Amino acid sequence: MKKQYDVIIAGAGVAGLYAALNLPGSLRVLMVCKRELTLSNSALAQGGVAAVVDTTHDNYKLHIADTLIAGGYKNNLAALEVLVKEGPGDVLHLLSLGVDFDEDSSGNIQMTLEGGHSRRRILHHKDNTGWEIVNKLIERVKALPNVDIHENAQLCSLQKAADGFWGFLFEKGEMAPVFAPYVILATGGIGRVYQYTTNSAIATGDGITFASDMGARIKNLSLVQFHPTVFATAPGGERFLISEAVRGEGAVLLNCDGERFMHRYDEREELAPRDVVSGAIMQEARRTGSDKFYLNISFKDTDYLKNRFPNIYARCLQEGVDITRDKIPIFPCQHYLMGGIDVDLHSKTTIDGLYACGECSHTGVHGLNRLASNSLLEALVFSRRAAADIARQAKPGYQPMSEPSPIRTEGIPIPSGLRTEIRDIMQSCHFVVPNPAAAREGLGRVERIRGMLSSGSFAVTPEYVEVKSLATVASIILREASGQEENRS
Template sequence: MDKRYDVVIVGTGAAGLYAALNFPAEVSVLLISKRELSLSNSSLAQGGVACVLDVVHDNYKLHITDTLVAGKYKNRLKAVEKLVKEGPADVLKIAEYGVDFDKNADGTMCKTLEAGHSRHRIVHHKDSTGKAITDGLIAAVKSRENVDILENALLYSMHKVLGGFYLSILKDGKSLYFGCNYCLLCTGGIGRVYKYTTNSAIATGDGIAFAYMLGAKIRHLSRIQFHPTAFAAEADRERFLISEAVRGEGAVLLNCNGERFAHNYDKRGELAPRDVVSNAVAREALRTGSEKFYLDIT
């Protein structure tokens, strides 16, 4: 074995980086990413982070309800409550790591509206919030003496052993072996299984597969969010996502004839949750026989 750690965190998106920063200095941590540190879905996120920071115009109950409605009440209530109630403190903590959220003249964070939200509650850094967050968190983990970082290091096998886990990692063509008491799989989603995707090349569901092989129950794998708007570039399977915030700020969807159609499928129109708007686009394509759509921001 090359080395033993208290904790190994697999993944350097927002989840893995933030988890590493939450361990006290006496806990030894190894943080790995299969490509360069900055390549993740987190660094691609544009629109921003939803959280209740303005308690005059917004509250937890509204955010919880919006989340449950968007999730068609299939969400785990406990998880939603935790996300909503702990989110604001986490955002403030992330800001302390140097992430420069856009501010109003009075110094409070700017909040925009996004589909599925009944209040302006999305805090952001221009239209590159994910990059701002991961850049800030990467700088912070690099300054931690208890955190070792290995990039371009692919976890390819994981076994449960007495007192923890035994991990096999491929780096520079060589296998490295690590032991740990605890292992956090922060390996992101599975967007790359689809023909067209806005996801980064790393989103291949590795952690889900490892967890499944170790006996974890995997739930709701079919509940994938399809983002309604991206640039259509036939030649390329990787699509550039057009942020939710563009519709939040008033952009409207037009069909191939230049007609608005989202309200024909749901009264919330362009501001319905993403799955509803994506479904409207798919049904409108069938109705018109054309896959050409426009997003009018004039």
């Protein structure tokens, strides 16, 4: 690995990969990937990417209106207009990069419907859209001579210097400093702060913690989205999602008695936005005294289901559920983060030279609740904008004038069980229905853990970095949720 680059990109999901593709070939780029390239929340995205590409039956105003409704009208309208108006160009660009979106019998792009959308505007690749996009972008980025990709390499520290940033990278058992005038944080979500999540193992909020430690503005971190239809009996912390598109294609929600219930809570029934459906499930659980809920699409044609949802069909079958014959057990689960590192329309943070895009950023496009399939669109649009803004300023081949401050590589290991304790606190204190009193109680416990980790006694290792990130993220979330730091737009 070189010791200096023009741009460091932390994260290799859609946001990080698309940023790399849009940076000029004259810039030296380091892409840091904590695990293998294909492990990211982007790769797990099932449903698709929302965009107005069919202007005969759809338009920008409808997409904006749907997003505002889902977001409780607390969205950043300027950012939302950028998202919706520029997004279709980026989505169609994916076609030229080899992404295989499903087509109908006439060869036209096939679009599906998802909760909260008033039109069929979701482009998809069966139920593996994120995997398809990520893999095609990886092929393109690997072919770029100016991009060095380091897999299984963890950024353990990020320091702001007068002329840029020093990062410390842990790779193959060694810690090494690396410099760049510009950094793009594309580190994804915070799901691993919860006991149960749809997020991948790397989603520990590292980028948000680095930015917060440097003094960047963090906004609306308590706006956590809980997806209503997650397979309920899968073991372990990571649970697999039953895509919004399943309801878009006609699936119905059933309670413990096998009855539909959404009509009691919202006229849009199963196609209401995610927060509404998750809230309805919690209310119905209290009404019935049961947490047994199901999603049923078995009345659809068997061959259609196997072809349209091959991944979901196979995963459910592994759990003993045949979606062509059986009801799917589901329950809400942590899924997405609407808040994050606050950025402007060019993905610039409040720290000069530092950019953030994708789930770790807060553009404001989602408001209080993300509309289904707007996340991949946001990652595309605002990572391209970050790359363009850097391209306007960067001077290729810049040599650092500063030196990094040393970090602790010697010290005692952190106590065992801290991850589990933090996750238990978050699961009980900040789940679907807000509970400020529980959040205040949990905050005190998390702050004690965070204070201990910041005491200076522990060696900076990948394990330390992740646990400190979980404690930091949990602390910010619970502080907001308890009303001690109100930061909602």
